[in-house]
Amino acid sequence: MINELSVVSNISVSVRDFNSLVVLGDNGVGKTSFIEKIALVDGKNLESIVNARGYVRYDNFSVVIDGDKVECKKVRGERYGIPVSGYQLVPSEGYTYICDGHVKYKVMIVYPYTLGTTIHQEFYDVPIKPRDEDIRFSRLISDFVGGVVIRSANDFIYEEGDFVTYLDNVSDGISKAIKLMWLVYHYKPDILLIDDIESLHLHPLRFEKFLKWLLSRKLKALIFTTNSDAYVTLAEMDRNSMFLLLRKDGYILVDRDEVLDRIDYEDLRFTAVKS
Numbered sequence: 001m002i003n004e005l006s007v008v009s010n011i012s013v014s015v016r017d018f019n020s021l022v023v024l025g026d027n028g029v030g031k032t033s034f035i036e037k038i039a040l041v042d043g044k045n046l047e048s049i050v051n052a053r054g055y056v057r058y059d060n061f062s063v064v065i066d067g068d069k070v071e072c073k074k075v076r077g078e079r080y081g082i083p084v085s086g087y088q089l090v091p092s093e094g095y096t097y098i099c100d101g102h103v104k105y106k107v108m109i110v111y112p113y114t115l116g117t118t119i120h121q122e123f124y125d126v127p128i129k130p131r132d133e134d135i136r137f138s139r140l141i142s143d144f145v146g147g148v149v150i151r152s153a154n155d156f157i158y159e160e161g162d163f164v165t166y167l168d169n170v171s172d173g174i175s176k177a178i179k180l181m182w183l184v185y186h187y188k189p190d191i192l193l194i195d196d197i198e199s200l201h202l203h204p205l206r207f208e209k210f211l212k213w214l215l216s217r218k219l220k221a222l223i224f225t226t227n228s229d230a231y232v233t234l235a236e237m238d239r240n241s242m243f244l245l246l247r248k249d250g251y252i253l254v255d256r257d258e259v260l261d262r263i264d265y266e267d268l269r270f271t272a273v274k275s
Helices: 031-039 043-054 132-140 172-187 204-216 230-237 255-263
Strands: 001-006 011-020 020-024 055-065 070-083 089-101 107-110 148-152 157-161 163-166 191-194 223-224 243-249 249-254
Touching: 001 031, 011 020, 011 243, 011 249, 020 031, 020 148, 031 043, 031 055, 031 157, 031 191, 031 223, 031 243, 043 055, 043 070, 043 089, 043 107, 107 157, 107 172, 107 223, 132 148, 157 172, 172 204, 230 255, 243 255, 249 255
Parallel strands: 020 223, 020 243, 107 191, 191 223
Antiparallel strands: 001 011, 001 055, 055 070, 070 089, 148 157, 157 163, 243 249
């Protein structure tokens, strides 16, 4: 549980005593910017943000997490192409990270829509010996997907009985969710940030299992943005959840009990954009 989270920028937001936080709001209101500023308490996340979005530019913001403060004057990141012979472009990246301070927690940001495998390794004719880590991971996600998932040489193989295929060929939503779960399992973040969680495109029942698995990892905090009804599922599952309704001129903070009391007659997604 996080006792204190404050993000001071053009809009200053403060949230206390939560295990999970859902960020709701209209398109362009700053949901992604909010979680990216949290991610940038660790400069290592700058590369992840640029890889997902192509660029990032933030000035003069600060983040406080459980008493630890990171103050940033300038953060820049950009992916671009350098022309060489003819019309060929060589991809390159540039970074500027001028921030002071650190936090005690390991923070990771994930963009589900980027979790595709671009290059497959040929495994079909090659015996694969699962590592102990693969076996433990497959057991942990057994309630989410049938069969066995094995990670080897930067790819995933899915096996169910005699059926063996690349994980990407099973289902786009399941594939992306399992890859996200692998990142959490492998890197063990304390704070997990997910942008546009609805981009996983999971069936509601499978999404419940996915959230249940994330909450079982005992993170210090799970924070995600959404414009779907995923916030309802979380409210029903996590008694220590909070809901941040971002607006261009401020924000509204709603606790889990209030969400459940109002759920039959009010949708927070619409409340967030009301004037």
